[in-house]
Amino acid sequence: MPNGLIMKALAGYYYVYDKGTIIQCRARGVFRKQKRSPLVGDHVEYQAENTTDGYIMDIQERSNELVRPPIANVDQAFLLFSVKEPDFSAALLDRFLVHIERQEILPIIIVTKMDLLTDDEKETIQSFVSLYEKIGYQVRYTSSKVELDFSELTPLIKDKVTVIAGQSGVGKSSLLNLLKPGMNLETNEISSHLGRGKHTTRHVELIEIEQGLIADTPGFSSLDFEQMEQEDLRFYFPEFVEAMDECKFRGCLHDKEPGCGVKRGLEEGEIQQSRYTNYLQFLEEVKSQKRRY
Template identity: 60%
Template sequence: MPEGKIIKALSGFYYVEYQGEIYQCRARGNFRKRKLTPLVGDTVNFEAENKTDGYILGLKDRFNELVRPPIANVEQAILVFSAMEPKFSTLLLNRFLVHIESNNIEPIICVSKIDLLKPEQRDEINEYIIDYRKLDYTVLQTSIFMEELIEEVRPWLDHKTSVFAGQSGVGKSSLLNSLKPELNIETNEISTHLGRGKHTTRHVELIPIGSGLVADTPGFSSLDFIGIEAEELSNCFPEMRQREHGCKFRECTHSSEPKCAVKEAVEAGEIAKYRYEDYLSFLDEIKQQKRRY
């Protein structure tokens, strides 16, 4: 039985790539009974009499999956955050990083639209870039008007399945168009009233770029922490993860406990205060969610 990869899901159809050909398939009814939904990125067994009339019969095990966007077996996430329009948000970036880290996906931070920065604004962005690089995150800077910076992105996409994600209007689709002009992905300008972009991507699709596959995903501006326990949150912050063994209590949440190595590092300036404050905010949100459910 052929084994292929779902590269697009749209209107109840799944488009399966097999030996360079695309087969339009539906999922068998037993998937619904078993409460299974095929996702873009899944490796599947299928049968098809022709390219427009196939059926997915089985799903291979996933090593990860995301809910928003709905995609499976992602190796790395290109988190696109604009320097301006909309303004760079460490709070939102940290939310994305927690989401990505909790799914064991390698994050790459991409700061877009750097051509819009004034000199005094560039200093602030550079400080953030230094902070995240100290945490061993890869941070790239891009502008669709600077070809040399676009070229720096390409090697990171080779031989990987990557997801492009970030707040609406940050330039994900524009960046993908620059990497592969024939895509002609629809882009919209930022709404001056709302200060954010319109949702231009309507579905998830894996696109070949170089030797890799890239998913452009629907834009969204917030993420919840469903599935992440309060005790697990600090594992999604590398600067806390490496210090947790220095805490007095084994399951220290680094909030109110005494002799906490993380709090001591914040006070000593070894952990960025804004990262720690975001952590406390996320921790409280998780606890509030748990109470509601």
């Protein structure tokens, strides 16, 4: 039975790529009974008499999957955060990082619209973002007026499946247009009333760029902590993991417990206050969601 990769899902059809050919497929009814759905990024077995009338017969095991946007087998995520229009949000960045870390996807932070800042503002934002580099995250800076250096991105994209995430209006479609000239994806200005951009992509699709695949998605529409256990959240902050060995209690949540290695790291300046504050906020969200059930 032939194998292929789902490149696009639209209106109940799955577009499977196999050796240079796209086969339009439907999913077998058995998936519905099993409460399974094929996702963009899935490696599948299919049957087809022609390129417009195929059926997905089986889905191979996934390395990971995201719910919204619905996509599977992602290697890395470009997390786009603008410095203005919309303003940079460390709380939202940390929220994205938790979700990406949870799926064991490599995050790469891309700070956009640097040309909108004064020199002093640039120094401030770079000083703050450098704290993420110290944790171990990769960071790139871009401008809406100066084209990104392809020599930096090409090795990152090659042979990888990359998802682009971030607030609406931070430049996701602009980046895709830059990476693959001629796509002419729709981009929208920031809404002055809402203070955020408008979604311009309405389905999930993998696009072949620079010998890799990049997902054009409608964006992350869900960043809550459903299905997450409070004991697991701490493992999605890499700098906390390093400090855990110093905790007095094995199940320390780094909140009110005495002898906490993370709080000691905070006092000694090894863990940044904003990250710890966001962690406590996320922890309370996880706890409150469990109380509602």
